[in-house]
Amino acid sequence: MKAKYLLPLAVFLVLVGFLAAGLKLNPREVPSPLIGRAAPAFTAPYLIDPAVLDLAVKPNAEARKELAPKEFTPQELLGKVWVMNVWASWCAPCREEHPLLLALQRQQVAPMVGLNYKDQASQALSLLQRYGNPYSVSITDTDGRIGMDYGVYGVPETYVVDKQGVIRLKHTGALTADDVQRKLLPLIAELNKS
């Protein structure tokens, strides 16, 4: 048979190759324009149960202000490599990556900031109580405005920020053990060296 007749077959196989590769791509993995840019500044209240706060110092607004811890800003972590994990109690994939986050916290890899996204404080807190708290700092984003600045569109999302406060990694969706071993840990180790 002449090679000429094999050409359509070859073209077909190339097409199949492209389609097969396309099937494996994850359409949710949208490259973030924020990588390599400074992490957007924000101030976020810490995750605390408003009911608890209310009970403690209900009548005294002044005391209440004092009791409520001041707000968190990413500025506080300048000079450190840190991880921000966006999560919510209503998010099922967050439950999947939870053990991995707990392991990360146990290894003391980096400060872990948990941004509780569009959630109710009481539910978020009870979840952390039941399954363990992987976060060094827990903050809230009730209306999703902080998430918007970070380009959050699918919870959970995980960010790695370097010592200069520049976002170096954005991961959309639940982390897998493979993601942690091959992406997160090497990047954090490398950033810690520099």
Next chain:
Amino acid sequence: MNCALSPVALYLGWSPCKGEWGIRSLMRSVMQRLVLMALCLAAVAVCLQATSSWAKEAEPLAQDPVMEARLTSLAEQLRCLVCQNESLAGSRSDLALDLRREIRTLMRQGQTDEQILAFMVGRYGDFVLYNPPVKSTTWLLWAGPFVLMLIGVGVLLLVLKRRRLLPEPPQTPEQQARLQVLLKNSTPPTSTPPPSK
């Protein structure tokens, strides 16, 4: 007879596999159909109510028609990231609601359409634009179809040209023989047209 189910027989109350038409199975099927009909009606009623409550949610439209028209035209150019094949204008996802609210706020602050698009692209990347800009990472997307078409036309022209230049293939002995027979049987060509009767 096996249990071949005829929909008509079933409808008329024939109980399959038992092979009987009995009045009981007829009654049962009538009851079943009544229950089904009631369920359908209930579902329709629920749907109607749901749509009427959606209509209430779209109220901001009336507040400032000019701004809402601008919002819609902007949001139609933007992709909803949660349900990726929907525009921001058409999506009912939480994030789309938030982003529309944010765009309204930006408009009230007097930002231009370009500034608002830049706000979106700065957070979610070119992916949010249904009309991506031409640049180094997207030139393949824009030029790809034309390049493919040029290649196709080029190949076609080449094939046609080569075919024209190709010499007639030599005839096989069988073809030669057949040609001879045909030539012998046909009337020899004459220089003058045959006389008409």
